[in-house]
Amino acid sequence: MTDLCFLTIAEASRQIAARKLSPVELTRAFLERIERYDAGLNAYILVTADKAMADARRAEAEIMAGRSRGPLHGIPIALKDIYNTAGIATTAHSALFKDHVPAEDAVTTRLLAEAGTVLLGKTATWEFAIGGTSFDLPWPPARNPWNPKHDPGGSSSGTGAAVAAGLAMAGMGTDTGGSIRFPAAWCGIAGLKPTYGLVSRRGILPLSFSLDHGGPMCWTSEDCALMMQALAAHDPLDPGSADVPIPDFAAALSPSLKGLRIGVPRHFWETDVDCGAETKAAIEAALEVYRALGAEIVEVTLSPLGTYNDTGTLISRSEAYAIHEQYLTRTPELYGAIARQRISMGALVRAPDYVNALRLRGELIRELAAVMTTVDVIVTPTTPDPAPLLGEVAAFMSKRKSLFSRAFNVTGSPALSTPSGFSSDGLPLSMQIVGRPFQDDLVLKVGHAYEKATAWRDRRPVIAEPFAAAAQ
Amino acid sequence: MADLSVDRQLAAAGLKLPPGDVEKLAALAADLAAAAATVRRDWSYLTEPVQALRLWKK
Amino acid sequence: MPDPITKEAFAAIVADRGLTLSPERFEEFYALYPLVREIRARLRNPRGYDAEPASIFSPGAF
Numbered sequence: 001m002t003d004l005c006f007l008t009i010a011e012a013s014r015q016i017a018a019r020k021l022s023p024v025e026l027t028r029a030f031l032e033r034i035e036r037y038d039a040g041l042n043a044y045i046l047v048t049a050d051k052a053m054a055d056a057r058r059a060e061a062e063i064m065a066g067r068s069r070g071p072l073h074g075i076p077i078a079l080k081d082i083y084n085t086a087g088i089a090t091t092a093h094s095a096l097f098k099d100h101v102p103a104e105d106a107v108t109t110r111l112l113a114e115a116g117t118v119l120l121g122k123t124a125t126w127e128f129a130i131g132g133t134s135f136d137l138p139w140p141p142a143r144n145p146w147n148p149k150h151d152p153g154g155s156s157s158g159t160g161a162a163v164a165a166g167l168a169m170a171g172m173g174t175d176t177g178g179s180i181r182f183p184a185a186w187c188g189i190a191g192l193k194p195t196y197g198l199v200s201r202r203g204i205l206p207l208s209f210s211l212d213h214g215g216p217m218c219w220t221s222e223d224c225a226l227m228m229q230a231l232a233a234h235d236p237l238d239p240g241s242a243d244v245p246i247p248d249f250a251a252a253l254s255p256s257l258k259g260l261r262i263g264v265p266r267h268f269w270e271t272d273v274d275c276g277a278e279t280k281a282a283i284e285a286a287l288e289v290y291r292a293l294g295a296e297i298v299e300v301t302l303s304p305l306g307t308y309n310d311t312g313t314l315i316s317r318s319e320a321y322a323i324h325e326q327y328l329t330r331t332p333e334l335y336g337a338i339a340r341q342r343i344s345m346g347a348l349v350r351a352p353d354y355v356n357a358l359r360l361r362g363e364l365i366r367e368l369a370a371v372m373t374t375v376d377v378i379v380t381p382t383t384p385d386p387a388p389l390l391g392e393v394a395a396f397m398s399k400r401k402s403l404f405s406r407a408f409n410v411t412g413s414p415a416l417s418t419p420s421g422f423s424s425d426g427l428p429l430s431m432q433i434v435g436r437p438f439q440d441d442l443v444l445k446v447g448h449a450y451e452k453a454t455a456w457r458d459r460r461p462v463i464a465e466p467f468a469a470a471a472q
Numbered sequence: 473m474a475d476l477s478v479d480r481q482l483a484a485a486g487l488k489l490p491p492g493d494v495e496k497l498a499a500l501a502a503d504l505a506a507a508a509a510t511v512r513r514d515w516s517y518l519t520e521p522v523q524a525l526r527l528w529k530k
Numbered sequence: 531m532p533d534p535i536t537k538e539a540f541a542a543i544v545a546d547r548g549l550t551l552s553p554e555r556f557e558e559f560y561a562l563y564p565l566v567r568e569i570r571a572r573l574r575n576p577r578g579y580d581a582e583p584a585s586i587f588s589p590g591a592f
Contacts, residue, residue, distance in 0.1 A: 196589050206579055210523055210587035239526070239586050310507035317504070322583075326576050329486040332493075340489065341496045347485035348478065348497070348504055350547070356511040358521030365522065365589065399503070412589030437589045476546035484543070523585035 004029040005166035006460055009223040012169060013071035016063060023063070023074025027056035027118050030076045034120065034167050037463050040148055042140045043162035045081050045091060047121040052076065055118040062116070071226045071250075073116030078168035080156050081122040082129055082205040083109050083214070092205050093125045095138050096327055096334040106203025107235050108172060108214050115230035120168050123158025129174055129207045130155060130320065131339020133393050143390055144186060145461040146427050150387040153186035155179035159217045160187035164461055170218040170227055174204055176211045176316055178382075178405025181417035181432060184217055185382035188419045188428030188461070190447060191217040192224045193405075195437045196412030197242030199228075200235035208319035210240070211312065211409045220457055221418055221447035225249035228440060244438050252441035253448045258294030260446065262287070263375030265302045269384065272305040274400045276385040282420040282429040283381050289453050290379075290446075300371050300378065306399065308364055308407035314349055314357035315410075321346020338394065365411045369436075377446050378434040380404045382417040386427035404432055414440040418447040419456045535563060 004026055007015070015021035031049050038044050059074035079085065082092050084102035086109075091097045105113065113119070124142040126132025132154040133141045142157040144150040145165035152161045156173025160183030163171050173180035175193040184191025192215045199214045206212055216227035228249045235241040264287065269275035287297050302308075321328075324343045332340055372378070383403055388396040397403070408415040413434050420431040431450075435443040451457050478498040482489060489497070540560050544551060551559060 196587060202580070209582055239582050240588070242588070307510055310510035313503070313507045314511060319583075323579055325485075325574065329488075332487065332489055337490075337493065337496075341493050341500065344482065344487060344489060344493065344497055345500050345504055347487055348481055348501055350508070353508040353511055355521050356513070356515065357507075358523055359515055359519045360511045360513075361522040362520065412587065476542050480539070480542065481546075484539075521585075523583075523587050525584055526586045526588065 005033050005169075007169070008219050009071060009075050009169055009226050010220070012075060013073070013226070016074045017068060019063070023056040023059040023118060024053070026074065027052050027076050027120070030120055030167065030169070037165060037465060038167055040143065040463070041145060041161050041165055041167070042142045043123055043158040043165065043167050044078070044121045045093060045124055045139050045158065046089060048088060048119055051088070052118050052120050059116050059118060069114070069116035070229070072112065072230055074118060075116070076118040076120045076169050077112060078120050078123045078159055078162045078171040079109060080125050080159050080171070080173050082125055082174060083172055084203040084205070085109055085119070085122065088122065090122065090205070092128045093137055093139060094127045094335065094339070096331065098138055102203070104203060107200035107238070108231055109203065111230050111233060112172070123156070123162055123171060125158060126155035126179070127336050127339040128205065128324070128343070129176060129179055130342050131336050132157065133391050134336040134338050135391065136336045141390065144387050144427075145463055146188060146387075147425070149389055150427060151186065151390045151393045153183035153383070153387060154393070156183050156217060160184055160189060160191070163187070163189045163217050163219060165463055166460065170216060170223055172214060173217045174207070175213045175215060175405070175409065176207045177312055177409055178403045180213070180215050180217055181382050181405045181415060182403055184417040185430030186387040186428060189217055189219055190221045190224050190416065190418045190451070191215065192228065192416045192440065192444065193408065193414065194228065194232065194440050195242070195414045197240050198244070198438065198440060199231045200233065200238045200241055202235055202238045206323055208316040210319065211316050213409070220451055221416060221444045222250070222253055224416070225253060225441070225444045225448070228444070232440075242438070247441040249441050249444055252445050254445060255449050255452050256294060257290060257446065257449050260295040260377070261298055261375040262290055262295050263298050263300035263371060263378040265300050265378060265380060267301060268305045268380050268404055273384050273402050273404070275381060278386070278423050279381045279384055279429055283379070283431055286420045286431050286450060287379065289450055293449055293453055298375050300375060302371060303364060303367060305402060305404065305407060307360070308410050309402055311357045311360050311364060312406040312410045314353055315361065317343070317346040318349045318354040319346075321349070361410055368411050368413065372436050376435070377443060380432045380434070382430040382432040386423040386425070386429055408434050413437060414443045416443045416447045418451060421456060422459070535567070
């Protein structure tokens with residue numbers, strides 16, 4: 001059963017299409033594995049077992065009748081619990097939304113259902129995608145499958161943990177400052193923050209309107225490409241949605257990168273941030289792999305990472321506070337302390353500073369665009385270090401230990417995190433690949449080529465059973 | 473520039489938070505002040521914010 | 531309607547915003563400040579979390 005749960009979407013979909021693998025059998029394997037292991041990982045807030053089996057039976061009947069919906073048909077997935085699901089609680093991992101049952105699916109929820117996916121359940125998140133890692137919420141925080149004493153990253157922590165642990169074949173996260181790429185990095189999976197506007201935000205609980213992105217979290221970049229084919233679509237009712245041609249994401253994947261120019265803003269991790277030695281060594285090794293694949297490595301210089309981070313912080317806190325003000329002023333006790341404190345920071349941002357952050361954002365976008373006329377993608381680490389112990393993430397992160405992700409929420413660029421090796425403690429290391437707006441297919445191609453050229457994707461976490469008590 | 477204390481700013485915003493939060497926010501306020509310093513420049517009046525009102529659809 | 535603000539509290543806000551006002555201008559601003567607070571209070575009507583602002587970020591435009 002476990003073997004089935006460690007298939008990629010690409011592998012499983014081929015077997016399903018060839019009628020060698022039944023979506024019902026596959027879904028049952030995942031539900032059994034969730035039952036067996038999730039008590040120690042807390043990846044799920046809600047397992048929708050009955051719906052999953054019904055989805056799987058429908059998928060199987062359609063496939064047997066020759067009505068295949070494509071590579072996601074019969075694939076079991078999980079949704080971060082800020083994606084609205086009609087008739088199914090969408091809690092944001094918060095007491096405030098504990099009884100929130102949306103009437104309609106998010107657009108992305110609907111698109112994935114139309115592609116024939118099987119919904120296994122709703123996954124843990126930092127409260128409202130900002131407050132974590134927290135222990136004062138109605139549900140416990142997710143744990144890292146590579147070592148449950150360690151943090152899975154956030155805010156899409158449950159999706160990251162579920163995909164890494166083989167408790168979902170793929171899942172959805174959201175990313176306002178790194179919340180897809182960060183848990184993807186610490187959980188050792190691939191996670192894509194698409195270009196702003198490529199994937200509808202409608203029906204996803206917002207954190208910061210102009211920085212929020214929904215996107216896939218999968219074992220491989222190839223699987224992210226398969227998910228993106230279903231997810232990328234113009235939504236006329238999402239005011240930020242872009243009406244652009246949708247590429248064939250899977251067709252763009254190829255192992256050769258001959259002629260590709262990779263920009264390396266080394267100052268990000270050499271001077272702007274205190275980056276760990278293992279992360280630095282992994283990035284240098286990855287660049288060697290890219291050279292061997294035919295790419296040219298080019299040093300580039302951007303504004304200091306702190307300038308991007310400051311801009312993102314002022315915007316995200318202001319927009320988050322505008323959304324939450326009505327709840328925070330009336331029922332602050334329904335928030336966990338970390339979300340309440342982080343969102344309340346927005347009350348301290350002055351209006352001209354917010355507007356000037358939006359002006360600086362324009363400068364930073366133009367700066368990056370100018371650099372990207374000379375290179376095709378930019379590569380950085382995703383996080384400065386591998387995962388610390390669970391609950392230590394807030395203390396661990398600081399201005400000098402910042403993620404490398406937020407900069408590309410500020411610019412709206414497509415950005416992928418994919419594993420780049422393991423630390424001496426056996427925890428995943430990661431790198432980030434950033435592209436030009438709407439060149440998400442190229443970003444996935446660059447990630448895919450690296451994954452095919454290295455053996456990191458062959459290693460899965462070994463989850464002891466039972467470990468929940470020992471992990472406390 | 474004189475500083476309006478964090479607790480007064482929070483009160484002015486209508487927030488009634490536990491004392492622990494106010495203490496934490498007072499610490500976080502330094503980060504915000506540093507971020508605000510980053511965006512306070514002698515901007516040209518021609519520099520637009522990145523978000524624009526868009527009344528048309530393609 | 532928000533509670534009236536004291537002159538002392540208003541003076542603290544003025545100082546916090548980095549403004550240096552003559553006594554006459556201070557009195558003018560103090561007299562007008564309730565209008566600002568009323569407008570702000572009116573803007574704080576409950577609205578759905580999906581109510582987007584009118585200005586839109588569009589990365590392709592830059």
